[in-house]
Amino acid sequence: MKNKLCFFLMIFCLSHLGFSQDRFVIQNKRNSDRVKFKLINNLVVIPVEVNGVTLSFLLDTGVSKPMIFNFLNISDTLEIKDTETIYLRGLGGEQSVEALRSRNNVFKIGDAVKLNQDLYAIFNTNLDLAPRLGIPVHGIIGFDLLKDLIVQINYSTQTIKLTDPEVFTYKSCRDCETLNLEFHNNKPYINALVNTNRQNVVVKLLIDSGSSDALWLFENDTIEVKKESDFFYDFLGHGLTGSVYGKRAKLEALSLKKFKLKDVNVSYPDAESVFHAQKIKDRDGSLAGNILKRFNITFDYQNAKITLRKNKYFRDKFSYNRSGIELAHQGSRLVQEVDKSARKKENLIQEDSQNSFRLDRNLDYKIVLKPAYVIVELRENSPAQRAGLQINDLLLSINGKSTYQYSLQQIIEKFYAEDGKKIKLKIERDGRILNYSFHLEKLF
Structure with a gap:
């Protein structure tokens, strides 16, 4: 058995x-x-x-x-x-x-x-x-x-x-920083410095390249968001056994030795979602993909160290989803599109007795399967929700262009645009075609 x-x-x-x-x-x-x-x-x-x-x-x-x-x-x-x-x-x-x-x-x-x-x-x-x-x-x-x-x-x-570690040699690098790693249950942790509530706090962070967020912190007496105007409640991610929700806010700065990132996105997950994570002694949160991608990184687990060198993404501004929409790719939908491989047929057709002509292009079309993008999370009181959008709405077009012409990542990036940007969506809901529009909003 x-x-x-x-x-x-x-x-x-x-x-x-x-x-x-x-x-x-x-x-x-x-x-x-x-x-x-x-x-x-x-x-x-x-x-x-x-x-x-x-x-x-x-x-x-x-x-x-x-x-x-x-x-x-x-x-x-x-x-x-x-x-x-x-x-x-x-x-x-x-x-x-x-x-x-x-x-x-x-x-x-x-x-x-x-x-x-x-x-x-x-x-x-x-x-x-x-x-x-x-x-x-x-x-x-x-x-x-x-x-x-x-x-x-x-x-x-x-x-x-x-x-192979036996043949690897470190090159001299004045633009690099090397930090010591600490391991718990085979997972790497580093110490960082965050500026929160106008004070510098040393935090112990899991290096989590499996999360697309920037920084997660666990709230306590020192690390917390005190004013409601400084955060909004949001969907943070999908864990192994369910969705994770919590507060999104901004930190004045995060420092990894000499590297200092300003105006950093930070999330504070609900306590029940990270109950088991908080059992790691002195753990304060996680350092995730939106910060890690700003460095070219060398992982040396055998010597318990990590080396960072800032790259072209280092100075990218930290943004966030201003629409309130979370999308997922759910199956496919049938789409009629021009068959570009077929030969075009062009004819001149006389329209009236004054010898007025128009060019008639008889295009060949084909029916193809394209990705279907569906709303799976919708933030409470977000611009999208107030406009009338709902979970399970199927997106057909965004700002006049069919969604199947974009990758999922390209569509999501449009929700991270500047404050005031207008978003126009055509959606399908229960067999009906509906149009909605809203403006992206700055939340803090």
């Missing part, structure tokens, strides 16, 4: 499982390799080959063993074996979810290969990351890769360099 275990964990994080005797080995003479990645909503998505099947994984510093989310869709092609049933619980207020723990899997990332890799296959189809990111994402990987190799993330070129 399969053993049933219960794990409690942070978002996309597993409890301590120890170092495996097996490790990632780079199979080339250079002992190093570069892998291209996609930067989607501040998140790093890399190609990972699992048992001979190429998948897309999120690189998440907050996870121990790899996890596959849309397991039911890919289980026929993956040879998953040596399994046992476990239950996982994470951020969000819902119950734990069922998963399979599988051993003896082969993982390949570029030229880096590991045999006998453990992974966790999640049954719950609601935990598929693809709808929120707009591209196929099958799972997440973190500690097992980072502990074996020096991992350098270049957000500017969207490449990851993997190097």
